[in-house]
Amino acid sequence: MALELSCTRAEADQKQLMRCRETLGTNSEAIVEISKVLALAGNETRLKILFLLNEEGELCPCDFADILEMSVPAISQHIRKMKDVGLISSRREGQTLYYSLVRNHNEVLDNVFIKIQKNKKVA
Amino acid sequence: MALELSCTRAEADQKQLMRCRETLGTNSEAIVEISKVLALAGNETRLKILFLLNEEGELCPCDFADILEMSVPAISQHIRKMKDVGLISSRREGQTLYYSLVRNHNEVLDNVFIKIQKNKKVA
DNA sequence: TAATTATTTAAGCAAATACTTAAATATATT
DNA sequence: AATATATTTAAGTATTTGCTTAAATAATTA
Numbered sequence: 001m002a003l004e005l006s007c008t009r010a011e012a013d014q015k016q017l018m019r020c021r022e023t024l025g026t027n028s029e030a031i032v033e034i035s036k037v038l039a040l041a042g043n044e045t046r047l048k049i050l051f052l053l054n055e056e057g058e059l060c061p062c063d064f065a066d067i068l069e070m071s072v073p074a075i076s077q078h079i080r081k082m083k084d085v086g087l088i089s090s091r092r093e094g095q096t097l098y099y100s101l102v103r104n105h106n107e108v109l110d111n112v113f114i115k116i117q118k119n120k121k122v123a
Numbered sequence: 124m125a126l127e128l129s130c131t132r133a134e135a136d137q138k139q140l141m142r143c144r145e146t147l148g149t150n151s152e153a154i155v156e157i158s159k160v161l162a163l164a165g166n167e168t169r170l171k172i173l174f175l176l177n178e179e180g181e182l183c184p185c186d187f188a189d190i191l192e193m194s195v196p197a198i199s200q201h202i203r204k205m206k207d208v209g210l211i212s213s214r215r216e217g218q219t220l221y222y223s224l225v226r227n228h229n230e231v232l233d234n235v236f237i238k239i240q241k242n243k244k245v246a
Numbered sequence: 247t248a249a250t251t252a253t254t255t256a257a258g259c260a261a262a263t264a265c266t267t268a269a270a271t272a273t274a275t276t
Numbered sequence: 277a278a279t280a281t282a283t284t285t286a287a288g289t290a291t292t293t294g295c296t297t298a299a300a301t302a303a304t305t306a
Contacts, residue, residue, distance in 0.1 A: 007189040009219060010250075020175050020182070020190045021265045030242035031170055034235060039165030043264085047158045051150065052143050059143070061283060066130040067143045074265060076284055095282045096132060111234040112157060119153035131281075132300055166294085184253060199254055200274045216305050 036085055037108060045070065046078050047112075050101065053088065054113045058100040159208055162233060168193065169201050171236075173224065176211065177236045181223040 008019060010044075024031070041047050049064055062077060065072045079099060082088045087106070090097045130140060147154070164170050171188055184202060188195045202222060205211045211227070213220045224232075 007183075007185040009183070009185055010251095011219070012186065012189075014154055016182075017186060020186070023175065023178055024190065026172055027174065027239050027243045029244065030239045031174060032167060033242070035165055035167045035170045037165075038161045038170065038235065042158055042160075042162030042165040044155060044158045045264085047161065048147055051154060052146065055146055056139060056143065059139075060130075060132070062130045062132055062139060062281095063135065063143070066135075066140055066149075071266075073267085073285085074281070076262075080284080091163055092273090095136065095280095096134070097283065101225055108235055108238050109241065111172065112161065114230055115231050116150050116153045116157055119156070120150045121152065133281095168294085194296075195253070196255085197298085199275095200294075203254080217305090218250095220253065 013101060034108060036104075037087065039107060040082055040085065040087060043078070043114060045074075049075075049078060050082070050087070050109065051098060051113060051116060053101045054109075058091070058098040060096045060098050061095070158230060160229075162209065163208065163210060164232060164235060165207055166201070168197075170200060173199075173205070173210070174231060174236060174239060176222065177232075178223045181214070183219045183221050185219070191223060229241040 006012070018024075021073070023103075035062050038077060041050060045068060052059060052064070059067075061072055061075045064070070064075045068075070077090065083090065083099075086102055086104075087109070090099050092098075095122050129135070131215075164173060168191060171191060175182060175187070175190070182190075184195055184198045185233070187193070187198045187202075202211065206213065206222075208234075209225055209227075211222050212225050213222050215221075
């Protein structure tokens with residue numbers, strides 16, 4: 001790892017570089033948290049699960065396996081990742097676990113859903 | 124791949140399952156596209172690059188390498204991925220390539236930036 | 247034209263990811 | 277208690293990802 005200590009361009013704006021470092025400093029926690037959410041939603045299968053939960057309220061792993069034509073364990077493992085960071089939660093009814101979105105403060109996801117709906121094919 | 128043809132729960136709502144399949148059908152293109160953008164933004168380094176471009180207007184790979192304390196090739200490869208899907212574009216000035224956000228229709232990213240700023244540490 | 251600077255590209259590799267199949271857990275039914 | 281159903285967990289594997297180092301491009305300067 002031979003890292004430059006500083007950008008070597010003659011035109012490099014040292015004030016700008018310092019400002020950028022400070023910007024990242026004050027925003028780093030938010031960036032780390034949000035990048036985790038985006039990474040989860042950045043998988044096609046998981047985005048479909050989240051989108052369907054937004055539309056339908058709640059669904060079980062068996063439903064997703066059916067709808068997405070994937071194995072139940074594959075679905076279950078995607079679900080676990082999203083549950084681990086608190087994006088979704090479950091409610092048990094007998095043998096069935098119903099999952100739903102945790103609606104705390106997810107403006108980011110809400111805007112993703114809106115964007116998807118805006119871009120939908122018109123029949 | 125031994126896939127269930129249909130959810131086996133007795134309580135399974137077949138109408139709901141059909142509706143979900145249709146929902147995914149009409150929205151699948153949007154979901155595929157948006158999941159690509161989210162996957163890109165879902166990497167901490169790339170989200171920092173995007174966030175800094177949003178704040179500063181334009182920066183070069185050398186700047187990012189300096190600010191993020193990463194090698195220039197590592198930065199360059201992140202940049203290429205985002206350029207490939209049209210998230211960012213470049214302008215040459217001599218030897219230096221200045222990158223900036225492509226401001227088409229990225230409500231999703233805009234809302235991510237707003238969310239990050241909202242959650243920043245107060246000094 | 248040669249040397250320097252900014253950047254990209256390529257090849258290689260370790261770690262992470264997304265599936266698979268098989269086994270474990272939990273609830274319900276007989 | 278035994279069996280069936282819904283789900284999770286674990287182990288294994290192929291693919292993808294994100295870096296590294298070295299080499300290739302491109303523009304600038306001596």
